[in-house]
Amino acid sequence: MPELPEVEVSRLGITPHVLDHVVTKVNIHNASMRWPVPDDVYQLQGLKVTSIERRAKYLLLGCERGSVILHLGMSGNLRVVNADEPLKKHDHIEFVLESGKALRLNDARRFGACLWQAPGECHTLLTKLGPEPLTDDFFAERVYEQSRNKKVPVKQFIMDNAVVVGVGNIYANESLFKAGIHPKREAGKVSLKRYQQLVPIIKDTLAAAITQGGTTLKDFAQSDGKPGYFAQQLLVYGRKGEPCVTCKEPLKEIRLGQRSTVFCANCQK
């Protein structure tokens, strides 16, 4: 998926077209996403979208009757197009707008989700989430305390939604490289000092990726269809065997939790 920067780029991209605009029609072309898309989503029809928020990698389109919750999974993508444009393969959910535009959720793998939350409710998926990385709620002392006695490798630890939300495989690899921390190091054995280095690096990396329009690997695009440009700044992800930008040693790849993990054995300890 899109990690947090890609979701935030999507939010920023759709906002001018969708916020304060009336949804005239909701079309569910394929309701079998990660969970069945509930009919509640049709409640948005005829109503104005009054808020567009992001929590972790979830987007919430709010109206007076509740909120549509969207998740992009691994391959999801939001596009704003003219409503008369033909549907593309895997365009599963469509919000037709009074303006003549349409917001479409395309997701080849269907790991994404489209759910509903009534006013005042907090969906169970959202209740156990940890702090947002780009807020002051995410700070080194908190991460350090939470990590004590944890044997899990630090890479998997920072990808844990209960620790901090929004850090996926790409940005976990990148952040640990920049912080000089070996991805396999036990989370409980990383010092406070090193978490004080790592936490700001995670924040800076995510913020820079948002500025660049996210990372386009295969199918991610901004809501206007243009790619993100952060891929050009990736230092380790997808660079197995290539020279480390710092020491020129070939980068190594291992698997942690079934996820590709690229690092420099010389620079990361």
Place this chain on the structure above:
DNA sequence: CGGTCTACCTGAAAGC
């Protein structure tokens, strides 16, 4: 409880 692994799904790329 903590830690580990599977499952969900399509499609591109690599392997043979």
Place this chain on the structure above:
DNA sequence: TGCTTTCAGGTAGACC
């Protein structure tokens, strides 16, 4: 060329 295998940005839920 074509068939098979592997891998991909996520993460809830099952399992030990």
